[in-house]
Amino acid sequence: MPLQQTAMSQTVMSQTTTHMLPVFARADLAFERGEGPWLIATNGDRYLDFTSGVAVNALGHAHPHLVQAVQNQAAKLWHVSNLFRIAEGEQLAARLCTASGFADTAFFCNSGAEAMEACIKMARKYQAVNGKPERYRIITFEGAFHGRTLATLAAGGQEKYLEGFGPRVEGFDQVTLGDLEATKKAIGPNTAAILIEPLQGEGGVRAPPPAFFRALRQLCDDNDLMLIFDEVQTGMGRTGELFAHTRFGITPDIMALAKALGGGFPMGACLSTAKAGKGMTAGTHGSTFGGNLLAAAAGNATLDVMLAPGFFDHVQRMSLLLTQKLASVCDRYPDVIHEVRGEGLLIGVRAVVPSGDLVVALRNEKLLTVGAGENVVRMLPPLIVNEAELDDAIGRLERACIALSPDAQKRKAG
Numbered sequence: 568m569p570l571q572q573t574a575m576s577q578t579v580m581s582q583t584t585t586h587m588l589p590v591f592a593r594a595d596l597a598f599e600r601g602e603g604p605w606l607i608a609t610n611g612d613r614y615l616d617f618t619s620g621v622a623v624n625a626l627g628h629a630h631p632h633l634v635q636a637v638q639n640q641a642a643k644l645w646h647v648s649n650l651f652r653i654a655e656g657e658q659l660a661a662r663l664c665t666a667s668g669f670a671d672t673a674f675f676c677n678s679g680a681e682a683m684e685a686c687i688k689m690a691r692k693y694q695a696v697n698g699k700p701e702r703y704r705i706i707t708f709e710g711a712f713h714g715r716t717l718a719t720l721a722a723g724g725q726e727k728y729l730e731g732f733g734p735r736v737e738g739f740d741q742v743t744l745g746d747l748e749a750t751k752k753a754i755g756p757n758t759a760a761i762l763i764e765p766l767q768g769e770g771g772v773r774a775p776p777p778a779f780f781r782a783l784r785q786l787c788d789d790n791d792l793m794l795i796f797d798e799v800q801t802g803m804g805r806t807g808e809l810f811a812h813t814r815f816g817i818t819p820d821i822m823a824l825a826k827a828l829g830g831g832f833p834m835g836a837c838l839s840t841a842k843a844g845k846g847m848t849a850g851t852h853g854s855t856f857g858g859n860l861l862a863a864a865a866g867n868a869t870l871d872v873m874l875a876p877g878f879f880d881h882v883q884r885m886s887l888l889l890t891q892k893l894a895s896v897c898d899r900y901p902d903v904i905h906e907v908r909g910e911g912l913l914i915g916v917r918a919v920v921p922s923g924d925l926v927v928a929l930r931n932e933k934l935l936t937v938g939a940g941e942n943v944v945r946m947l948p949p950l951i952v953n954e955a956e957l958d959d960a961i962g963r964l965e966r967a968c969i970a971l972s973p974d975a976q977k978r979k980a981g
């Protein structure tokens with residue numbers, strides 16, 4: 568790239584940065600192009616992207632099928648209001664419902680938090696139209712993350728995110744993750760639903776055993792409560808199946824999707840059974856942008872790729888390879904990392920050193936990762952990653968471990 572152009576884009580960047588509300592602790596790094604699992608920085612450096620835009624770019628960057636689908640749609644029609652029928656959205660809804668094995672309808676929106684808001688409203692409305700409007704409370708779990716709107720923050724219950732934003736939205740009761748007795752005790756005359764992530768992403772890539780989820784299903788059946796799964800991060804292939812809850816052998820009543828749903832195009836969805844959605848009649852909820860033609864095109868194109876034969880076999884094979892290779896790095900650098908957890912390609916590496924230091928050391932090796940709770944570094948490669956790219960990443964991780972390992976440094980000095 569011409570030097571002048573680089574200098575100019577950097578000037579432009581630093582000027583605009585100063586006018587951005589500084590709610591993100593951004594790295595001083597910007598990209599201008601992507602190719603599969605690679606991101607190319609404005610200075611030409613190539614980074615291996617194991618963030619995938621935080622579990623968004625499941626098919627990598629600039630996937631030809633997605634590019635084609637969005638380009639074709641962009642030339643025809645971008646947006647019409649939900650006052651009218653949108654055939655592409657109807658098609659996507661039908662495909663998602665069929666693939667889910669439980670849902671009858673989908674509501675489209677633009678983000679994970681919005682999808683969660685729709686789930687929360689639906690659960691309350693279900694109880695209200697059944698003549699139990701007093702049932703509005705939702706049981707959630709410690710370590711959860713459901714978004715940054717006022718209600719989803721209250722659902723997540725993280726003090727650090729709630730602080731300073733006024734009275735918290737009423738109606739969420741949080742219990743310890745995996746504690747069935749505490750969950751039973753929390754059910755009262757005002758309980759409407761139980762809300763849980765099949766695998767906590769932000770919370771540190773952790774999950775109770777499948778039996779816990781089956782027990783929640785039973786509790787909900789016994790007490791006429793809605794079971795809500797937040798699959799915003801785990802859904803759309805991230806855990807090696809289209810939806811993470813498949814491995815539990817049970818289904819929810821209501822499920823939130825977003826992140827990878829549009830392959831990078833902002834899109835969320837609330838899927839539900841007809842029974843759960845029975846109170847959501849015309850006028851009870853809405854969205855201006857939700858499920859517009861560009862989003863529907865991106866969603867359908869994402870599904871085209873994911874539902875092709877062999878796609879999830881590949882994800883599961885890559886998952887096995889990555890976790891094996893990571894375990895071997897753990898064995899060799901126990902003073903830097905000490906545990907590998909997760910499912911599919913939602914993998915957490917628990918650090919011994921501060922996880923933020925490991926993220927920075929990896930970035931210095933041009934491998935991009937994301938932090939999470941419990942001192943975990945998340946590895947979220949695009950699902951199309953191949954074995955050579957995994958080996959490349961492991962090489963970068965080893966170099967970062969050497970840089971951070973007191974033992975390795977001592978060996979070098981001695």
Ligand SMILES: *Cc1c(COP(=O)(O)O)cnc(C)c1O
Nearest residue numbers: 678679680712713714768799800
């Ligand atoms: C990211 C995330 C959300 C929030 O999604 P946004 O699109 O940022 O609003 C909600 N739930 C889970 C589990 C997530 O990982």
